[in-house]
Amino acid sequence: MGKTFRFHTDVDTDQIIASQYLLFPTIDEMKMHTFESLDPNFASKVKPGDFVVAAENFGCGSSREQAPSVLKALGVKAVIAKSFARIFYRNAINIGLPVIVCKELYDEVADGDDMELSLLDGVVTTGGREFTCTKLPEYMQEILDQGGLIASLNKEEA
Amino acid sequence: MGMTIAEKIIAAAAGVSQVKTGDIHTVEVDRLMSNDGTTHLTIDMYNNKLKNPHIADTSKLVWIVDHNVPADSPKTAASHKKMRDFAKANNITFYEGKGVCHQIMMENHVRPGELIFGADSHTCAYGALGAFGTGVGCTDYLYAMVTGKSWLLVPETIKFNLTGKLRDGVYARDLILTIIGKIGANGANYKAMEFTGTGMESLNMSDRISICNLCVEAGAKTALMEVDDIAMDYLHTHGREPKACYKSDHDAVFAATYDINLEEIEPIVAKPHFVDNVVPASEVSGVKIDEAFLGSCNNGRIEDLRVGAALLKGRKVHPLVRFLVVPASASIYKQALDEGLITTFMEAGAIVMNANCSVCWGSCQGVIGENEVLISTGTRNFKGRAGHPSASVYLASAATVTASAILGEIATADSLK
Numbered sequence A: 001m002g003k004t005f006r007f008h009t010d011v012d013t014d015q016i017i018a019s020q021y022l023l024f025p026t027i028d029e030m031k032m033h034t035f036e037s038l039d040p041n042f043a044s045k046v047k048p049g050d051f052v053v054a055a056e057n058f059g060c061g062s063s064r065e066q067a068p069s070v071l072k073a074l075g076v077k078a079v080i081a082k083s084f085a086r087i088f089y090r091n092a093i094n095i096g097l098p099v100i101v102c103k104e105l106y107d108e109v110a111d112g113d114d115m116e117l118s119l120l121d122g123v124v125t126t127g128g129r130e131f132t133c134t135k136l137p138e139y140m141q142e143i144l145d146q147g148g149l150i151a152s153l154n155k156e157e158a
Numbered sequence B: 001m002g003m004t005i006a007e008k009i010i011a012a013a014a015g016v017s018q019v020k021t022g023d024i025h026t027v028e029v030d031r032l033m034s035n036d037g038t039t040h041l042t043i044d045m046y047n048n049k050l051k052n053p054h055i056a057d058t059s060k061l062v063w064i065v066d067h068n069v070p071a072d073s074p075k076t077a078a079s080h081k082k083m084r085d086f087a088k089a090n091n092i093t094f095y096e097g098k099g100v101c102h103q104i105m106m107e108n109h110v111r112p113g114e115l116i117f118g119a120d121s122h123t124c125a126y127g128a129l130g131a132f133g134t135g136v137g138c139t140d141y142l143y144a145m146v147t148g149k150s151w152l153l154v155p156e157t158i159k160f161n162l163t164g165k166l167r168d169g170v171y172a173r174d175l176i177l178t179i180i181g182k183i184g185a186n187g188a189n190y191k192a193m194e195f196t197g198t199g200m201e202s203l204n205m206s207d208r209i210s211i212c213n214l215c216v217e218a219g220a221k222t223a224l225m226e227v228d229d230i231a232m233d234y235l236h237t238h239g240r241e242p243k244a245c246y247k248s249d250h251d252a253v254f255a256a257t258y259d260i261n262l263e264e265i266e267p268i269v270a271k272p273h274f275v276d277n278v279v280p281a282s283e284v285s286g287v288k289i290d291e292a293f294l295g296s297c298n299n300g301r302i303e304d305l306r307v308g309a310a311l312l313k314g315r316k317v318h319p320l321v322r323f324l325v326v327p328a329s330a331s332i333y334k335q336a337l338d339e340g341l342i343t344t345f346m347e348a349g350a351i352v353m354n355a356n357c358s359v360c361w362g363s364c365q366g367v368i369g370e371n372e373v374l375i376s377t378g379t380r381n382f383k384g385r386a387g388h389p390s391a392s393v394y395l396a397s398a399a400t401v402t403a404s405a406i407l408g409e410i411a412t413a414d415s416l417k
């Protein structure tokens, strides 16, 4: 069970993690600035197992992998949105952060709601209701299952 | 079945004769560009996460320090040093302070027909030379660096059929902002954007780079153009030959086709905080500005500097405005010196800076403060993109930005007459 942090449409990568923190040496040093321009307290409020929920085009903008990385480093269990921008989506899968497309959920959930996700069958439960999410293409699911692209590369090379 | 340019490049890179949209293929990547925005993280993963760290083909790699150069803090300096040392130890082609990564790639590396990964979203600019450039994150980058390969989903293509010619005082930037306004910030998400038609003849390479470069702001995976005489001339001037030149087949399938008459395009401004939030420039005229920026991989080429200098000749930058002029590469800077443009800018009171990303992103020189207003030829106007989150960024052409710098408020070049 985790809490929902609900964001709007077109959340761009500068809002997820602003440019001035990108050259910080490590993701751990960056993560406290996650969503800073939208909610300065996000990083201190979010707990491992919580969810980010958004409307359309989540993660548009730059190719900075720091964006999904800070969310993962803060323990966000999954990002569930109506749609994702392409590069963010790909980066998230590559680093092993579940990104889930669910058209119905956004309009039915409020900030702070409790939520549960069964990754295996792609079902979100909140407020006593179940929402079925769109399945990932098999190829991407496999990358995610192995814990990301680097883990799968290490396996290939083993 | 006929294929689009995007499909043909992917088919060649996958070593198959036919691909179709929606398929995922393993592809050989021709070139791998990375800049100082993320390379330090790639190196950390290379050193700490890989079982068997190695590079498939060093000659494919190009590393460019352009985002925060010269370094603005000890942290940045450390990240740069990490990149510089690794490049040296591994014989990686390395540029530092020579200009914005995409401009350097266009001047020195991109060849038609190549499949190029860049750890930067505006890598789609390379379509101006008929190459499939696409932005990736550092994990994707690292995988391709180690294996020489990657996976790619074959995108649908949206066709933009251009006719006519842009009117005087209207620029490629106005055209691409109009298109993004029309299709929206995710109008081309996961898709390729292809530009074709008789209107292409009137667009020079600088225009074409500017158009392809901004396609990611509509979510595009890549942008593509046919390789014609104008592109071949550019390539030859820079001493290169194509890998392969592709055209979409007559029976290729497009997700949508837009017919655009260039005569009808007007000066456009993208208002805060989204690139697709466009209006005719006249609608925002009079908005007071604190800073103006002429530069970036989108509009920092010699053609843009000429437009700015011509308007500034005999005039002064408004006393309440900082006007930042930043050539997109060192070679453009030199050419601007030779043509006397830099003198014009300096005499008019502009601040001329070294070739780099500058305030196109808010981590480098020229960041704007609380509630300030910037008009910019940079690529994005997201909240906080250029400095303080309360600040506002308007995007426009070199002409509109320069005219605004002179008048202290948003204005088109017409208002100077």
Ligand code: SF4
Pocket: B067, B100, B101, B102, B120, B122, B296, B297, B298, B356, B357, B360, B361, B378, B379
């Ligand atoms: S000039 Fe702007 S868009 Fe281009 S690479 Fe630099 S930060 Fe990115």
